[in-house]
Amino acid sequence: MGKWTRRAFISAGVIAGGGLIVGVAIRPGKRTAELSKHVAGDGETLLHTWLKLDTNNVVTAIIPHAEMGQGAGTALAQMLADELDADWDLVKFEEAPALGGFANYPMGEAILLAGAEFPNFVLPTVEGALIRTAQALDLQITGGSLSVRTTGAYGMRVAGAAVKEMLKAAAAAAWKVPIDQISAKDSQLFHEASGRIQPFSFFAEAAGQMTPPVSPTLKAVDEFKIMGRHVERHDLPSKVDGTALFALDVRLPDMLYATVNRAPTFGGGIANIDEARTRTIEGVIDVVKLPSVEVSSMFGGFTYAESVAVVAKGYWSAKQGMDALSIEWRNTANDGISSDTIFAQFDQDISSAFEREADVVRGDVATAMVNADKVIEADYRVPFLAHTCMEPLNATAMVTNGHCEVWVGCQSPLSFRRSVADALGFDIENVTLHNCFMGGGFGRKSRPDYAIQAAQLAASLGRPVQLIWTREEDVRQDFYRPAVQSRFRAALSSNGDITAWENTYVDKHEPYEAPLIPYSIGAQDIGHVRSPTHIPFGAWRSVSHSQQGFFTESFIDEVAVAAGQDPYQYRVERLQHLPRELAVLKKAAKEAQWHIPLAAGRGRGISLQSSFGSVVAEVVEVTVNNGNLSVDRVVAVIDAGFAISPDGMRAQIESGIIYGLSAAVHGEITIKNGAVAESNFHDYPSVRMSEAPLIETHIINSGEPMGGAGEPGTPPIASALTNAIYNATGERIRQLPIKNAGFNV
């Protein structure tokens, strides 16, 4: 094995059988050989943690992100392949197994826990790439729109470029020519003067003898061949013929099926269970009480309350068994809590401004308010929301001889693996996690409760168990986008200029900048008060941006209207210092033909929100007829720096818009008696085909650092829509969902 030094995380060596291996080693030992065992098959060579090459010259990118549907694998493979100068037809990808080596778990953990700082000069190097990737990834998490802009930008591209340099060096040595006379193209190496040509795979073994470059040269944008090009997603053929393997599709010999129920009131537990009727149901094998589990992580712990499972020969029997179970839940201190009491609490806490903490204070808001010609005030509210991934939560587990195997679709395979190990009291080495395609994730599948339950059941039954949550359980035992109230005041001068912006909302969540505004307003005071509830918090597509984008972009619209000015122009005048935002907003207005008036009963609204490194503006057109609302068209513009996979980016924006639209129009989780009242798609609806607008997405490649695409489409949609409804009807909607404002959708 190559020697590990503090300065070189890449090591190279020859493994048994003559294959070559180059991989990331962050401590001495056989890490790469270990990894190779897990990912490299016969005749395949692991050239880097993220790249393997087989004897047929096929390159496989090994992707440390889970596929929720965002097409991350394809975009990441494009980045790696382009830097490598590979032939795209000879590139495949697969998801990395949940092993520390792929996410640099020990290194990442050390960095995050110790808060270690790395000197700047390290960052543009291979080492720096790994450090930044590990930092940003939270080890192997898919979320925060991170895949392309971190793993891709700092990992995949660097890996491709490094391996290309090693292959070139190997060819130069073999052909005894200077390395700068070697060129790479379409997975082949050339020496033009002598006409020599060989496939990459020919030099794979020799490349391993080369010292890996510390800082390989990356391509400039005008040298990109595969990045920025439309390529078909690799995973789609299996998604049109039923063969894509979701966790729900795992079939093991002797497998049982189960479903679970947890106390509907959060914080509750089981007082008594009468299982007599359940036991009489054909096919029922067992009723199992699953103990509560405390999951600790470096991001804060959480206790999953106890639950009861019915295990049967088939899901249907398990479900009937569950329906027949009579469970008496324990009373809790939260039994009297409802959405009304929660919003009353928010209102009181905002009014009292107790221990209010500022996010931004600039200028003198108080004086501006006193001197204002007009002061505008408004309160906004959004309800709790569930994720309702298309695939209800499920996991399959098998425990044999002290080893647990889990099949699950999740956004964070490493932390799931660790949580399962902790819950069973196993060493982490004794848990193998197979991450399957996810039928949606949206943030929910970063919480491991369902995988733990499946593992507990498999351990207790001694047989493989597939646990399938009912949709009702999925809706009622989520980690919810929090309900938020946000209060605004704005000072207007006599000429309509906004001189002060004051905003207080409840409970701060990530990302920090979500409630900040891009507009040049001299006096600003934006802050929050704490107002905790007992409803479990979850990251929901775009996290705080989805609520804050609704609040701030609605209120600036109100201000423009109060100033008697066009809401688009009003924004433009206050964005002169931010050319990137300005360009996106202007393009959205242009593509949507903002200047052309609409017929009576129709309306247009605009909104702008930057999130996860991308700037997005959306213009919505609606028709409102006797209270019937039709969302006709959405024009979206995104500047994510550079679109690696333009069609994939458009699909992400379309997806983010529909997800946000479902929430804006229909989405409402109501709390009654401390529990969630909704249960399934009939009372927690989603936008359907008949309601879906025409969406046009335009991409600006500004060359700024890359931003995400999976989340930034969501934040602007609610306010663009309510601004359009105002434009059409004169009615300002300050509380979501819109269906509660008396519109039929």
Added chain:
Amino acid sequence: MTAITVNGIERKLQVDPATPLLWVLREQLELTGTKFGCGMAQCGACTVHVNGAAIRSCVTPLAAVAGQQITTIEGLAPSADKPHPLQKAWIDEQVPQCGYCQSGQLMSAAALLATNASPSDGDINDAMSGNICRCGMYGRIRKAIKSAAGVQQFDPALAALAKEINHG
């Protein structure tokens, strides 16, 4: 014992006839392409064809389809090397995101095209609004249906049968 024909093969099943077809397909027959999404005919993830018509298998007891012809996503393509025109259109338009809803979407769309060779937007809304896509790929689904409609080859006998069932 209940007999059904699934993708052209007769299957005899020793299962409680009240069991929804969805679970029989997924568990006894290991045809896992048909998905579970809600269990109450709200989402369409479990859509299959019975004698050519789209039904929600999560609320259809096995007994109700005894002796009937059932087609699942695994049997949608006319042959192994020849995809259904909709499957091809789904790739051309890069429709799926997570893909979980897509078996159901394709089965609903195939049932639509079998009786309506050139569906209008209204027809598409009517036929497809029972299928939720949480990834929101409605625009792409609509486009793919329209593009497949142009190349749709359909069997008039099957179409007539499906029409009878749909409207009879």
